[in-house]
Amino acid sequence: MQTALPRSSSVSPTASRRWALPRRRRGVQKDQASPAWAVLAWIVALVTFFPVLHMVLTGFKHEADAVDLPPRLLPVPGITESAAPAEGVSAEPAADADAPPAEATGGFDIRFDPTLEQYDTILGREFMPFFRNSAVASLGSTALVMLLAIPAAYGLALRPTKKWKDVLFFFISTRFLPASGVIVPLYILFSANGDPRLGGFGLDLLGTMRGLIILYTAMNLPIAIWMLRSFFEEVPRDVLDAARVDGAGVMREMTQILLPMVAPGIAATVFISIIFAWNEFFLAVSLAAVGTSTVPIFMVKFVTAEGLFWAKLAASSTMAVLPIVLLGWIAQKQLVRGLSMGAVK
Amino acid sequence: MMRKMLSVVALFALLLPMLVVAGGRATALAQDATPAAQDASPAAMTATMERDETVSGTIDVGMVANPQMVALQDLVASGAFSEIYPNVTIRFTVLPENEIRQVITQDVTTQAGQFDVVTIGPFEVPLWAQEGWLEEVGEEAAADPTYNLDDIFEAHKQGLSTDEGLFALPFYGESSMVFYRKDLFEQAGIEMPEEPTWEQIGEFAQQLDTEEVSGICLRGLPGWGEQLAPLTTVINAFGGRWFDEDWNAQLDSEESAAAIRFYIDTLREYGPAGAEGNGFTECETLFNNGEVAMWYDATSAAELVTDPELNPNADQVGFAFAPTQADPENHGNWLWNWSFAMAANSDAKDAGLAFMKWATSPTYFQTIAEAEGFGRAPTGARASTYQDPGYREYAGAFADIVVQSLENANPNEPTIDPVPYQGGQFVRIPEFQQLGNDVSQEFAAAIVGQQSVDDAIQAANDLANQVAQDNGYQT
Numbered sequence: 001m002q003t004a005l006p007r008s009s010s011v012s013p014t015a016s017r018r019w020a021l022p023r024r025r026r027g028v029q030k031d032q033a034s035p036a037w038a039v040l041a042w043i044v045a046l047v048t049f050f051p052v053l054h055m056v057l058t059g060f061k062h063e064a065d066a067v068d069l070p071p072r073l074l075p076v077p078g079i080t081e082s083a084a085p086a087e088g089v090s091a092e093p094a095a096d097a098d099a100p101p102a103e104a105t106g107g108f109d110i111r112f113d114p115t116l117e118q119y120d121t122i123l124g125r126e127f128m129p130f131f132r133n134s135a136v137a138s139l140g141s142t143a144l145v146m147l148l149a150i151p152a153a154y155g156l157a158l159r160p161t162k163k164w165k166d167v168l169f170f171f172i173s174t175r176f177l178p179a180s181g182v183i184v185p186l187y188i189l190f191s192a193n194g195d196p197r198l199g200g201f202g203l204d205l206l207g208t209m210r211g212l213i214i215l216y217t218a219m220n221l222p223i224a225i226w227m228l229r230s231f232f233e234e235v236p237r238d239v240l241d242a243a244r245v246d247g248a249g250v251m252r253e254m255t256q257i258l259l260p261m262v263a264p265g266i267a268a269t270v271f272i273s274i275i276f277a278w279n280e281f282f283l284a285v286s287l288a289a290v291g292t293s294t295v296p297i298f299m300v301k302f303v304t305a306e307g308l309f310w311a312k313l314a315a316s317s318t319m320a321v322l323p324i325v326l327l328g329w330i331a332q333k334q335l336v337r338g339l340s341m342g343a344v345k
Numbered sequence: 346m347m348r349k350m351l352s353v354v355a356l357f358a359l360l361l362p363m364l365v366v367a368g369g370r371a372t373a374l375a376q377d378a379t380p381a382a383q384d385a386s387p388a389a390m391t392a393t394m395e396r397d398e399t400v401s402g403t404i405d406v407g408m409v410a411n412p413q414m415v416a417l418q419d420l421v422a423s424g425a426f427s428e429i430y431p432n433v434t435i436r437f438t439v440l441p442e443n444e445i446r447q448v449i450t451q452d453v454t455t456q457a458g459q460f461d462v463v464t465i466g467p468f469e470v471p472l473w474a475q476e477g478w479l480e481e482v483g484e485e486a487a488a489d490p491t492y493n494l495d496d497i498f499e500a501h502k503q504g505l506s507t508d509e510g511l512f513a514l515p516f517y518g519e520s521s522m523v524f525y526r527k528d529l530f531e532q533a534g535i536e537m538p539e540e541p542t543w544e545q546i547g548e549f550a551q552q553l554d555t556e557e558v559s560g561i562c563l564r565g566l567p568g569w570g571e572q573l574a575p576l577t578t579v580i581n582a583f584g585g586r587w588f589d590e591d592w593n594a595q596l597d598s599e600e601s602a603a604a605i606r607f608y609i610d611t612l613r614e615y616g617p618a619g620a621e622g623n624g625f626t627e628c629e630t631l632f633n634n635g636e637v638a639m640w641y642d643a644t645s646a647a648e649l650v651t652d653p654e655l656n657p658n659a660d661q662v663g664f665a666f667a668p669t670q671a672d673p674e675n676h677g678n679w680l681w682n683w684s685f686a687m688a689a690n691s692d693a694k695d696a697g698l699a700f701m702k703w704a705t706s707p708t709y710f711q712t713i714a715e716a717e718g719f720g721r722a723p724t725g726a727r728a729s730t731y732q733d734p735g736y737r738e739y740a741g742a743f744a745d746i747v748v749q750s751l752e753n754a755n756p757n758e759p760t761i762d763p764v765p766y767q768g769g770q771f772v773r774i775p776e777f778q779q780l781g782n783d784v785s786q787e788f789a790a791a792i793v794g795q796q797s798v799d800d801a802i803q804a805a806n807d808l809a810n811q812v813a814q815d816n817g818y819q820t
Contacts, residue, residue, distance in 0.1 A: 064655065065629045184451075191457035206459055290405055290438045290459045291450050303441040305625055306411045306645060308655075 052321075060114040060313030064306035072112035076197065079113050118315035122302075127157035129318065130298035135323075136209055137294060138277040143215030145224045145273050146266070148217070153228035154254060158240065168229070171222040179282050190287055207291030216277040223276075224269050231265030232258065271327065278324055295320045348514035361394060376608055392706050394429050394491065399486030401432035404461040404789035407449050409683060410439045413517050414464065416713055416721035419514050425712060426703060433696040442570070453478045453688060461596025462712060464683045465513065467504030467756065468771055473686070474512040480687040485698055496727045498751050504767075514705040517723030518682035519645040521578060521770075522743070525666040526658065529553055529638045537663055539746075541583060543607060543670045546639065547717050550615035560615030562637040565791045566624035569781025574770040575641055576788070578677025580604040582670045586760040587757060587772050587809060592818035594809035596784075600671065602802050609791050609798050621789040621800055632656070641667070643681065644750060647743040648720050648725035664743040667750060671761055676750065678759040678769035725751055765818075780812045 057073060058066050065072050152171075156164050188195050190211055194202030205211030235258060243257045259266065281296040289297055299320050302312040328335065365371045408414040418437050420426070420683045426435065438460075440448060449463045453473060465473070473479050483506070487494045494502075497515060504512040523546065525537055533552050538545065550560030578632035580586065585601030588594060590814040595601055612620045617631055625642060627650055632640045633656040640646070653659040667676040685701040687694065704708060707729050719739040724730050724747075731737065731748045740747075766772045771781065791801035813819045 065634070068634070076475065097763070144446070148374065187451055188455055191455060193456065193458070206457060285440065285444050285448065286451065288406070289440060289444075290436075290452075293438070300441050300444060301410050301439050304410050305442050306629075307649065308626065 031150070055314045056318050058311055059118055059318045060116070060310045061112050061314075062115055062117070063311045065112040065317055066311040066314065067308060068097055068112075070110060072110050074111045075114040076111040077114055079111050118311045119319075121312060121333070122316050122319060125298075125301070127298060130293055130295050131323075133209065133212075133288075134278055134293045134295040135214055137212045138211070138274045140189075140213040141220065141277050142270055142273040144217045145220045147271060148253075148264065149221055149224035149228050149269070150259075150266075152225050153232050154258070156225070157229045157232035158235075168226070171225050175222050183282075183286050187287060205287075207288050209292050210295070212288050215283050215287065216280065219280070220273040220276055222274055227269045227272070228262075228265065231262040231269075235261050264334045264337035267331055269337055274327065275324055281289070394703065394706070396429055396431070397699070398428050398430075398432055400695050400699045402696035403434040403436065404691070404693050405436050405438065405459060406700065407438045407440075407445055407452070407460045407463040409442050409445045409464050411442075411683065412689060412721055413723045414683070416437060416717050417516075418472040418711075419725075420713055420716060423716075425716075426700070429703065430696070430699050433699060435700060446496060454688060456690055457551065458688065458690045458692070460686050460688055461693050464516065464631075464684050465686050465735055466681055466683055467501070468768065468773060468777075469682065470505045470686060471507050471767075471773065473666045474507045474509065478689055479512045480689050480691065480694060480795040481510040481512060482514060482687060482698060482701065486511070486514060489702065490706075492706055493727075493729070496729045497705075498709065498726065498728060500680050500751060500754050500756065501684075501726060504680060504682070505684055505686075505754055513684035513686035514701050515684045515726040516705050517645070518680070518725035518751060519643040520725075520747065520754045521575065521642060521667040521677060521679035522644050522647070522746055522750060523639060523641050523668065524632060524646065524650050525549075525639040525663045525665065526635070526661050527663040528658070528661045529558065530663070534555045537665050540666045540673070541668045543579060543604075543668045546641070546668050547611050547615075550639060552610055553615075554615040558635065559617040559631075559637045561611060561639040561641070562617055562623060562628040562631050563612050563620070563641055564624050564628060565612055565620040565781065565789060565792045566617070566622055566627070567785040568624070569771060569778050569785065571624040572788060573781045574643075574679065574681075576785075577606050577770045578667065578679045579608050579670075581760050582672075582675050582677045582768065583607070584671035584675075584761040586762055586764045588764060588766060588813060588818075589765055590765050591820075592765060592813040594806045594813060596809055597802050597806040602799075603722040604670075605788065605802050605805075606798050609788060609801070612792055613794070621792040633658075643679070644725060644743070644747045647740070647747060648724070651740075651742065652720055662742070664746050665745055675761055676753065678754050678756050679770045680751070680754040680756045774816075776812050776816055776820070780808060783808050 006297040021140045054071070054073070060075060061072065129279070156168060161167075186204070189203055192204040192206070194200050203211075203212070218255075231291065239257065239261070240253060243253050248257065278294075279296060280294075284294045285297055285300075288294070299313065299316045302309045302316055376638060394609060408418070418439060421435055423439070427433070429758065436449070438445075445464070450463065451457070452459045453463070454476075456478070470479065474481075483494070483502075486492050498518065501515045501518050502511055505511055505515065523537070523541065530549075530553070531539055535549060535552055537549070541549075546561065550562075553558035564575050566572055573819060577587070579599050580596075583600045584606035585598055585604050586595045587601075588708075596605065609702050617623065617637055623631070625646070628637070628642060629646055631637045632650055635658055640650075650656050650662050651659050656662070667679060669676055685704060687697045687701065691697050705723075705726065710722055710724075710727070710730055710733075714733075714735065719736055722736075724736070724740075730747070731740075731744050736743055754769060757767050758765070759769045768777075771777055787796075787801040787804045787808070790796050791798045796804075810819075
């Protein structure tokens, strides 16, 4: 979803006929792109978007329709009533005893009767506490990330010390180890009693919002520093020198000169940090499932080994991605600039 | 510009129904949340369970997200539990089986103490009890005359006990049975005996297999709790076993190999396409959609295949006992239950026990049946469930088979030849989760056709031997 948004809007399908063949690199700009590029972009965008569309559609199906093959993709209100007397059943009318049930599978019916019953079920399951936990964890950790990453990126980009490259590498190296590799030590450290063999010291952070915010901050900080550093680096030094000549201190240079210039970059970093924290599942389920469950954990609650759940899962997934989609929509302009240009021009 | 507008319209088209639900239904939901519970709970509960204000505390309960547990959660939310224990607060953590296993295992094994009460099964209970991680609950349950511990099936209690006592109270339980389509059998001119053999099932599968409808669905999905559950009971029925008394792997013995060959060959020839991806849920869907003629699985599926909302052919479903083969007495000995156990380091043991006893009591069964119907009630744990006139009317077609299967299952002596382990559809050693997952991968590869069945059996046998050697079982 995230990749689909900027892609579909950054490549313009309004192509000019003058260019029969795509030009290399410099040529692919605004109204000079060839129709071939536009078609390709649309194909890629649709392919990327299809799973999301399927998810949204599945959320409006009855459970039995959701598992039907071939997939039913066309919402047609009321077809169930006209086709079958039984409510909530999408299959063919109860066939006579001796008719083979081939029609249920052999026929190529892609219609389904849209329903809101899955959303009904989900909203009946107290979605709000999960939503609140996710919002607090994502926004809280992102605020902390930005608070720490902006000065760090400023230092690394504009006033580098000795071995600044090693520092930068160290930051990203904390992301090399998969989370599952550290989960057990982390769990013991987070528990109230710790490991008795190591003195029984524990942070008592299991199932707390503090714990989750700390984890997400640590998770996103390296990426934020790397992203922000590259944005800061492309700010023309002359502008900063001029400000200094005029007597601006570090704070003033940061707040009045630098930050406004890299605003799209900061917006992109904030957005990515929020997305990562919002979608994070493994740490949340391992360390915060009791007490501070987040939206991804709410989603999987509908997965069961006994009974159908695809429609409910799709509906809850749709609910889960909505805030991010809306946020992306609002910040789209900044994001596209931040992500596609990579720096201030 | 046009494109942007189109996108906005598209997004709103997608969002609109949800906004309608969110806004319009919110009020309806508030009223709907507990419609049936309102008229059922207080009266039914207080009939046999007395209000008790002396028990107090807050308990964290970890549960697997099966329909019966979700119904329990709903009922507690509606206030049915606090009617009786007003000073006990329950906080639920409900997750799918894999996730809840991981979370509970982490919590219990590190003694982190996040949970007071958890749902686990007979695979874990004796192992964890031996480690001292669980609290004995049998004594208190036996002392409570309203709880009626004797009503719980003996096989369940055996599976949840060690020499030290009973360490969990079963919420619902299951053995295994065969589900089949009576109409398809009639068309083919064959009749399902009440106690079929696997050989017969194989022949029926062949006769019933057509282009539209596959002969039989068996779980092929890798996983110790998926594919290996039914397969291990087939091995038991054929006279095979996982290990002999000295912990030598026996999967390549004549009987075990015949069982595995039968299972895989039947699936390959008469099973649905993509059998290696079918677990319980997938087989249920195929059966309910009329795409398979037979299905061998847990008895807990009986309620699902006879629900007309799920299965348009619900009235055509027939039931038979889990098949035998080498010994007419050995039906495979499948026995599972989801039980409530209490962490030994819980700081609210009285409240925890009060909840466990309430949720597994005959009274709870009545309450939930009245509130939600029998389909979401926990069954298969208590004999009294099957004497309930309402339930007999609902489940008449399969109740007797289920009850007899549960009474006859003997997971402590699951095989025909003696074995050093316990467990009907699993081998109760801690290493079995990993071993089972690895072995089932080998068999799945044979189902797909990536390797021959004999190679898979050999590889599985080597894996089992390796585990027995590495962990000190073989001397």
